Amino acid sequence: MLEVRGLRKCYTTGRHPTAALDRVDLTVEKGSFATVLGPSGSGKTTLLRCIAGFERADAGTIRLAGRDLDSPSISSVRPYDRDIGVVPQEGALFPHLSVARNVAFGIADRPRARRRERVEQLLELVGLQGLGDRRPHQLSGGQQQRVALARALAPEPRLILLDEPFSALDAQLRVELREEVRGLLRSLGTTALLVTHDQAEAMTLADHLVVMRGGRVVAAGDPRQVYDEPVDAEMGRFLGEAVVVRGTLAGSGDTVTVDCVLGRLAVAAETGADRLPGRTDCDVLVRPEQLRVQRLDGPVEAPPWSPGRTGSASAPAATSTAGATASVVAQSFYGHDALVRVRLDDGTQLAVRVPGSVRFGVGDRVRVQVDTPVWTYAGSASTAT
Amino acid sequence: MRRLTRPGSVAAWLAVAVAVASLVPLIYLFLSGTSLSDIRAQFDYPSTSAAVVQTLVLTALIGGVTTVLGVGAAVVVTRTTVPAPRLLTVLFTVPLAVPGFVSAYATYSAELVFAPQSSVVTSLVGAAVVMSLTLYPYVFLPCLIALRGVDPALEEVVSGLRPGRFSAFRTVSLPALRPALGAGLLIVTLHVLAEYGAMVQLGRSTLTTKIMAEMLDYGDYQSARSLSLLLAGFSVLVLMSTRWLSGRSVIAEVARGGSRPPRRSTLGSWRWPVLLVALVVPLLAVGPTVLMTVRGLLTAQGTMTASWSQVGAALSNTVGYALAAALVATLCALPVSWWVTRHPKPLSHLTERAVWLAHAIPSAILALALVFLATRLVPSLYKTPAVLVAGYVILFLPLAVANQRVGLQSARRSYDEVASSLGARPARTFARVTLPLAAPGLAAGAILVALDASKELTTTLMLLPFNSSTLSSKLWATTNGESLDFTAAAPYAALLVLLGILPVYLLVRGTLAATTSAPASVETGRLDGGGPRKPAGASLDGEPRRLALTTHQ
Numbered sequence: 043m044l045e046v047r048g049l050r051k052c053y054t055t056g057r058h059p060t061a062a063l064d065r066v067d068l069t070v071e072k073g074s075f076a077t078v079l080g081p082s083g084s085g086k087t088t089l090l091r092c093i094a095g096f097e098r099a100d101a102g103t104i105r106l107a108g109r110d111l112d113s114p115s116i117s118s119v120r121p122y123d124r125d126i127g128v129v130p131q132e133g134a135l136f137p138h139l140s141v142a143r144n145v146a147f148g149i150a151d152r153p154r155a156r157r158r159e160r161v162e163q164l165l166e167l168v169g170l171q172g173l174g175d176r177r178p179h180q181l182s183g184g185q186q187q188r189v190a191l192a193r194a195l196a197p198e199p200r201l202i203l204l205d206e207p208f209s210a211l212d213a214q215l216r217v218e219l220r221e222e223v224r225g226l227l228r229s230l231g232t233t234a235l236l237v238t239h240d241q242a243e244a245m246t247l248a249d250h251l252v253v254m255r256g257g258r259v260v261a262a263g264d265p266r267q268v269y270d271e272p273v274d275a276e277m278g279r280f281l282g283e284a285v286v287v288r289g290t291l292a293g294s295g296d297t298v299t300v301d302c303v304l305g306r307l308a309v310a311a312e313t314g315a316d317r318l319p320g321r322t323d324c325d326v327l328v329r330p331e332q333l334r335v336q337r338l339d340g341p342v343e344a345p346p347w348s349p350g351r352t353g354s355a356s357a358p359a360a361t362s363t364a365g366a367t368a369s370v371v372a373q374s375f376y377g378h379d380a381l382v383r384v385r386l387d388d389g390t391q392l393a394v395r396v397p398g399s400v401r402f403g404v405g406d407r408v409r410v411q412v413d414t415p416v417w418t419y420a421g422s423a424s425t426a427t
Numbered sequence: 428m429r430r431l432t433r434p435g436s437v438a439a440w441l442a443v444a445v446a447v448a449s450l451v452p453l454i455y456l457f458l459s460g461t462s463l464s465d466i467r468a469q470f471d472y473p474s475t476s477a478a479v480v481q482t483l484v485l486t487a488l489i490g491g492v493t494t495v496l497g498v499g500a501a502v503v504v505t506r507t508t509v510p511a512p513r514l515l516t517v518l519f520t521v522p523l524a525v526p527g528f529v530s531a532y533a534t535y536s537a538e539l540v541f542a543p544q545s546s547v548v549t550s551l552v553g554a555a556v557v558m559s560l561t562l563y564p565y566v567f568l569p570c571l572i573a574l575r576g577v578d579p580a581l582e583e584v585v586s587g588l589r590p591g592r593f594s595a596f597r598t599v600s601l602p603a604l605r606p607a608l609g610a611g612l613l614i615v616t617l618h619v620l621a622e623y624g625a626m627v628q629l630g631r632s633t634l635t636t637k638i639m640a641e642m643l644d645y646g647d648y649q650s651a652r653s654l655s656l657l658l659a660g661f662s663v664l665v666l667m668s669t670r671w672l673s674g675r676s677v678i679a680e681v682a683r684g685g686s687r688p689p690r691r692s693t694l695g696s697w698r699w700p701v702l703l704v705a706l707v708v709p710l711l712a713v714g715p716t717v718l719m720t721v722r723g724l725l726t727a728q729g730t731m732t733a734s735w736s737q738v739g740a741a742l743s744n745t746v747g748y749a750l751a752a753a754l755v756a757t758l759c760a761l762p763v764s765w766w767v768t769r770h771p772k773p774l775s776h777l778t779e780r781a782v783w784l785a786h787a788i789p790s791a792i793l794a795l796a797l798v799f800l801a802t803r804l805v806p807s808l809y810k811t812p813a814v815l816v817a818g819y820v821i822l823f824l825p826l827a828v829a830n831q832r833v834g835l836q837s838a839r840r841s842y843d844e845v846a847s848s849l850g851a852r853p854a855r856t857f858a859r860v861t862l863p864l865a866a867p868g869l870a871a872g873a874i875l876v877a878l879d880a881s882k883e884l885t886t887t888l889m890l891l892p893f894n895s896s897t898l899s900s901k902l903w904a905t906t907n908g909e910s911l912d913f914t915a916a917a918p919y920a921a922l923l924v925l926l927g928i929l930p931v932y933l934l935v936r937g938t939l940a941a942t943t944s945a946p947a948s949v950e951t952g953r954l955d956g957g958g959p960r961k962p963a964g965a966s967l968d969g970e971p972r973r974l975a976l977t978t979h980q
């Protein structure tokens with residue numbers, strides 16, 4: 043198990059010290075796959091470098107499997123004594139060594155025959171059997187990353203750190219390789235910590251998700267929970283498609299509601315509970331999957347090229363008067379589902395997730411409704427987009 | 428809370444020690460009791476001002492001509508479809524094999540023999556051109572490496588962003604060229620400031636020839652020291668201005684190691700004329716030497732036989748001293764170059780600059796200082812090979828440092844880090860990762876030291892052990908003969924040139940290999956290699972530009 047407590051690291055560039063890490067806490071259970079998600083510059087690489095021992099933290103402790111690697115009371119354990127494997131962003135394969143020798147680098151102390159056996163085994167594991175004699179520059183980007191992974195796994199480290207290992211690859215390969223890597227690490231039972239700026243990557247891979255911003259951990263936990271219950275509106279938008287609208291809170295206790303351009307909505311949870319008495323304005327976070335959209339009654343101004351199919355499955359006619367009216371601006375298909383972009387009559391733009399079989403034409407008049415409780419935030423810095 | 432820092436300081440201590448040791452001659456210069464008024468007094472002689480002016484004019488002229496020749500040659504070889512670019516690269520580098528004073532003497536003799544009335548060679552411009560032709564490879568080679576190293580992908584990105592025929596060259600290649608040009612011009616200029624033999628042959632009176640005359644002809648060491656301080660001042664100026672030229676080019680770091688060969692502009696039917704013009708440069712540079720040497724060897728057939736044993740002794744001495752200097756310089760340079768590449772900070776940069784500063788004082792002063800120190804401190808060492816080798820090492824240490832830096836930079840720090848995460852202790856990391864990757868740079872440094880030591884004249888003349896001789900000292904002795912037609916010099920010149928050919932060949936081969944089959948494509952993520960930790964020396968100012976060139980889909 044990896045435990046990081048109160049980690050702090052400052053860089054001084056020019057005059058101003060910038061805190062790359064600011065009291066970072068992190069726990070990764072043995073055998074689990076944790077991801078750290080954060081925008082570029084949020085301190086992810088610095089965090090990994092401190093854990094790997096390449097960089098000495100200014101304060102805080104790092105503890106792996108019950109052993110202090112870095113703490114105020116000891117002198118920092120050297121990288122080569124940490125038992126931590128690293129897969130850097132660009133692979134950093136040793137260019138002068140063959141693939142096999144790269145993989146064998148960390149197990150040089152084993153007998154020759156065992157070493158060769160282990161290298162074969164690892165190359166097969168990452169799907170590169172037979173390529174042991176190649177030089178790194180004769181491999182594709184994806185293959186290089188596989189070798190880097192095999193090399194890091196060879197000495198059977200307690201923990202493996204991956205710094206945006208897929209970001210240099212094209213989209214298709216990225217998705218394939220990350221599934222593969224996770225399957226592999228899970229089957230080996232390796233504890234892994236991966237950092238990335240790609241929210242889809244972070245969400246799909248993680249057993250445990252940590253979100254960083256400006257050197258701080260702003261959320262941590264089960265990825266589903268972190269996504270469903272964002273700690274603030276900005277994070278809600280960072281974690282997935284969402285829109286933030288202004289609202290006014292009403293009621294109290296169990297029956298809090300919020301009035302906004304989408305009508306009167308039920309409130310799931312209200313953060314910033316310490317709102318001032320009488321202060322009722324707030325931000326309302328609405329995700330595409332919380333919205334329902336119905337075609338309005340009346341003549342449909344469907345353009346000739348629109349499929350114009352009607353029926354219960356495609357675009358149910360509006361039956362209630364709750365919600366708000368809007369016009370369809372665009373629709374993008376993702377196969378299994380689709381995002382419909384609508385503009386409310388007050389100008390607010392929203393995205394609504396609908397099944398892929400539902401079609402709208404541009405300009406269709408629709409009614410938009412929220413059908414699950416929403417999260418509201420006291421902060422009023424962010425404005426509707 | 429304060430935390431312990433890593434004790435990676437052994438290298439640091441060694442580096443500082445090396446820097447201090449190489450500064451000893453300069454320190455001697457200052458401690459030997461020379462005052463500002465002594466320097467001012469030198470200007471009472473009109474010849475001093477004339478020498479200063481002459482030095483400055485020659486430096487500027489030669490700097491300009493070598494830039495044109497060196498950059499032009501590098502562009503032709505790397506960026507055009509000129510025929511036989513590899514052969515041309517070799518030919519452009521060949522002048523390095525000919526010591527400046529040999530080339531000057533041969534050119535002067537050739538003029539005496541074939542066009543006695545013209546006296547072009549000994550005119551100011553003529554002398555500048557002759558010197559430039561021997562020195563431009565110092566600009567050519569770094570520019571060649573820089574231009575080959577620029578990733579064509581980067582150029583393509585730029586030409587896509589900013590259409591225009593030369594914008595890619597201007598925004599990508601030129602910034603990459605700047606540090607190379609800076610390094611090359613630094614070497615050229617320091618050579619000009621310190622040159623003695625060639626200047627004498629070309630009839631130029633510079634600060635260095637004045638200093639040597641004061642010492643050798645008049646025995647006036649006080650004047651020599653005063654003039655030396657003045658010269659050292661010029662050298663410091665040069666150091667500072669080339670540092671400005673090198674700039675902090677992040678693109679150069681980022682652009683290192685293209686995986687594809689660079690794009691060349693098509694010359695079409697101009698290929699052959701361009702080749703011919705290009706060939707004129709090395710021909711002019713080494714032609715006179717080759718011509719006069721061959722001529723001398725042929726005419727001297729009958730008279731020379733007796734001295735072949737002398738020639739052999741001079742040859743073996745030269746090789747021995749040069750190899751010793753290369754070995755010692757490589758070992759001394761290692762801590763300096765390692766420290767400055769792995770821990771770029773003010774103190775390590777200062778150490779590196781100190782090494783250059785020692786190089787920047789003319790070799791005459793260095794030799795004088797070593798004589799002085801040896802006679803005072805360890806008289807038994809005076810006029811032994813040890814002092815001569817020490818002189819060579821101090822003089823040529825920067826060549827080793829500069830080339831080792833290039834090598835160590837290609838052995839990027841992230842490799843060290845990965846190695847240590849794989850359980851390798853520093854010694855193993857160094858032996859298995861850093862050293863193999865840096866080896867071409869280390870070898871290039873050693874070769875250049877050996878080459879320059881075998882050609883060095885001034886230091887050799889002053890520190891040569893009793894009853895010993897080298898090729899250059901023997902050759903120089905012939906310039907005092909009554910016949911200046913190069914006949915007596917020919918055997919030594921032939922050997923010096925032959926000796927120089929091998930290192931030049933190795934150097935070119937190493938340069939070509941290092942820049943074509945570089946471990947380049949590994950660095951596919953080089954445009955955003957995980958935050959600001961670029962190879963040593965990159966600065967954070969480059970961050971926005973780097974990000975702008977990155978595509979995160």
Ligand SMILES: Nc1ncnc2c1ncn2[C@@H]1O[C@H](COP(=O)(O)OP(=O)(O)O)[C@@H](O)[C@H]1O
Nearest residue numbers: 053055062081082083084085086087088958959
């Ligand atoms: N070696 C360094 N020197 C100075 N500043 C640094 C250094 N490394 C990182 N930083 C700064 O620390 C912050 C976090 O950087 P980093 O950990 O690389 O972020 P990420 O990996 O999330 O993109 C950034 O503001 C960056 O500029």
Ligand SMILES: [Mg+2]
Nearest residue numbers: 086087957958
């Ligand atoms: Mg990073």
